[in-house]
Structure formats: structure tokens, C-alpha cells
Amino acid sequence: MRSALVVAVTFVALSLALNAQRERTASIPTGNTPLISEADALRPVPRLPDGRVDLTGPWVGGGSNADIEREGGLKPGELPLLPWARKLLASRLEQDEPYTICLPMSVPRINPFPWKFGMSYTSHGLTHIYVLHELGDSGAHRVVHMDGRKHPPDLLPTWWGHSIGWFEGDTLVIDTVGYNDKFWFDSRGTPHTEQLHTIERWTRLNFGTMINDFTLDDPGAFSRPVQLKFTARHVRPDVDLMEFICNEDNQYGVAGGFTPAQPDR
């Protein structure tokens, strides 16, 4: 009886120690942005003083990075690229991605660093939400007009497009057109055209988790609209956005003996 008790206690002790070891090893930082603990992630969704859901963050993830097809939840080959776009994707080299010379990643690209929704109130209420990304992407912030306006006609194409947003219950809907065709959806080079129209539906499930139900509609490069899904996670409470000036000492290419491509003008 006593030996069984010893065995049981040892077993429990071993499990606890192994869990502690796993947690501590996992929490030794290796360069990734530290995330909120599992326990804190499960806390309820916070609200702003006016009762609106608080989507601030900062967050990590919630978009594409290396492969929009896989990361968006599709099977290999399932992304309905038109033949010319598939060919372009196959010909692109990772090293030529505009981001390597500090140009914007745009939507829905979210690299592994923190970003936040800056919910901006004026005397007219919540008129804007700004998407602030630590990487800044050449000093850019993304503007989401929340004041009920429509997209203007004849937009000049830009890196981030023109975004209008509204709430459907607790889900933030962001509708964007007016993108240029210069950025890549992922580091492997999935292309798009100026016909791109994106719809993001951001829903915060609990304190630490937010889903991006993403509609990609680009008849210039895709045979039909596509539904993708990404998940964002909240950062650890002591983490906030820091400065990042991409151009100050960009030595990309020298070690590999190449010059990154310049974008089309």
C-alpha cells in the first residue's frame, strides 16, 4: 500500500515537473513575439466603455505569411488561381519579394510580429480604426473608415487600398478595394491584380483569440471568390508595439550574392 502511494506520488510529481519543464522550455524566448498564457487567453472578450467589443490587441497572426493557401485553410492546389497567375507564382523567387526592400506587405499578410487595431474615437464617435503594425511597412498605417462612407469611384491604386468598415454584432467587417498589384500575398509569391476586393470579418472569440474570416475576390487572377480563415493570438501583457525602421541598415542579399529585385514603376 505504501509502495503504491510512493509510486502514485512519484508519478504525479514527474508529470508536474515535466509540464513545468515544457512550459519553461517553451517560454524561453527564441525571438518570437511572446504570446499570452493559455489561461489568460480564455478570459472573456473585453468591452469598451460604450459597450462595443474591444478588438485592440496587440495581436500576432491573423493572416498569411509563407503560403496563403495552406495558412488560409485550403488544401494544396485548392486556391483557384487562373493559369497566368499560377505561372507567375511558379516563376517568382522568394528573394524578389517587395518586402525584402522594405515595401509594404499589405493584406492579408501578417508576419509574426505584433499589430493592433487602434480604435479611434472623436466627437463623432468611433470614426476610424487604424491598423498599426510594428513593422510599419515603410511607415504605413492602414486606415479603416468607420463613418459610413462608401468607396470613392476611380481610386488610384495604393499598397493598402481604401477600407470602409462597420460592425455586424460583435464582428468587425472591413471591405477594401483600390489595391495596387505590387505586393505579394505570401513569401512564395501568390499574385493578385488591381481588381482585388477583400472582405475581412474579425471576430474575437475570447480574450486571447480572434478569427479573421477572409473573402478574397479577384476576378483578374482567380476563377472565383475564395473563403479563407486565419487566427490571431494576443501577445503577453507586457508586450506592445516597438519602433522598426526597416531601411536603416538593410543588408539583404549580400550574404547570398544577389541584389533583390526592384518593383515595377
Add this chain to the structure above:
Amino acid sequence: MRTKLGFVIAVSLSAAPVLAHHGFDTEYDAAKKVKLAGVVKQVSWTNPHMRVYIDVTDASGTVTTWNMEMTSPNSVQRQGWGRNSLLPGEKVIFEGYGGKVVESRGSLARISKADAPDKPLFVQGGPEAAREGFPGQ
């Protein structure tokens, strides 16, 4: 570090791989693993990626300055670095992967002060995890 139950917590070099960003395979060679000792020449707190320049002297007395790329200053600070964590003149042991064309331009995997080799100042998982980002972080 020891827990109450006497287990040693090991620092693992193979961190959970992050989503591949880009950069490692375009510039560095996973087969050119290096482990060297040298003297810090300069710690460059610049974006998009910090660099530590380390003078390594070979058996014949020739000095090569290794240009070792880390992650962004933000990421390194989040690993616990401050401005005085590593200074010119300090002796270090470092591991990394050499550049495909310029071998002495490497991707830094690990660095520690020579008098505390088991207390790394910076750890980055292997090529999979090192692919976090360029110019990203």
C-alpha cells in the same frame, strides 16, 4: 536551473518552428554550420536585423570579421537584451550558418560570453525557425 524536484531545465535550440517568412534559404546555407570563438568588434542595433560583428583569429593569426545576422532589435530586446548586454571587446563563443556566397556573413543561431558558455545571450532555432523573417524581425 533546477526545479524543486531536481530536474534540469534544458535550453532547447530547436524551438517550435515559426511560420516560414523568408530569407534563410535565400542567403544562408544550412550545411555550413559554424562554431567559433572570437572578440566582439561591434554590436549593431539596427533594423531590419541586428548584427554582431565578431573578430575571429585563425591558427595562422589571420583575423576575419564575421558579420552575424540576428533578428530585429525589438525581437532581441524581447529576449531580454539591453544596451549593455554585449559590448565590443567581449570574448564570445557563437554558432551559426554561413552565407551562401559570402561565408563570413552568417545567420546567428546562438551566442554566449566565453566565460559563461552555458548561458546563451541569444538563441534562435535552426534554419526552420530562423526563417522568421526578413526584413521582418
